[in-house]
Amino acid sequence: MEEYKIVQRNLALQREWYGEPLGDRVRRLVVAFDVSQAQLADVLGISAPMLSQVMSGRRAKIGNPAVLARMVMLERRVLTPEVASGDKEALKRALEEVRASRPTVGRDTLPVHERNHDEAALAVLRRHARSVDDLSAAAELLSTRFPSLSDLLRRAAQEG
Template structure:
């Protein structure tokens, strides 16, 4: 019974930290890229047992930020034409590209998610700049140097 409580707590933490349980995110990647969980673990740079523990909730987080960055890279590629096509060569190429990547993780390289805190930030931005056109102008000014912030400002201009 104690293990079940730990798993539930870890899954709740994953929802808080990653937006949803990591098992859901990983399963989508396994299906999209038509690979085994062990193969996906190798691409991400994590051991298969560790990935299994994270997916099942026996562990709460991915400790290596580069592994999380690779997972996000794959998630961003899911709707690209080469992945949507389902062609084995194309899927293998994308997986190999991500496997060989050496991502660095910083403020501007990990996307801002859609958490409850984001709604607060988006509301404050929207209220601070009254005309939606001003938000778009501000986002264009930020694009080159602060792309993640530019994206957040653009999202403030949308109905969320």
């Protein structure tokens, strides 16, 4: 197979396995954390050349599940208010915490178990809502068709 076809096949596999090409996900992290690809590779626990190959589609997958778990951890950290605001210390702290992590990936953790990941979603909802009443009203509107989403909105309203 010529290289172009291999890359296209690998990108299609990435869309299937990861929801989108890994290059897109990695580029968002590079921008969000204001780091180079090589620095991000170090945090993830993968070599810079390997990360480059995955991003470009020359390789289809990340072989080490802990590397993927760290990527997901960083994606979740982007949703926290401190990191989302671009606070340099918060960015640095998040990168260091993820670099030092030893995530477990298994049958019961899909793909990574990290405490308080709901808190990030609740914080984002509170930040973007005009008021607690808006959160409650949205919860009411969604309660019949989308009960899980309604519950999340109610929690954001109650704890806000």
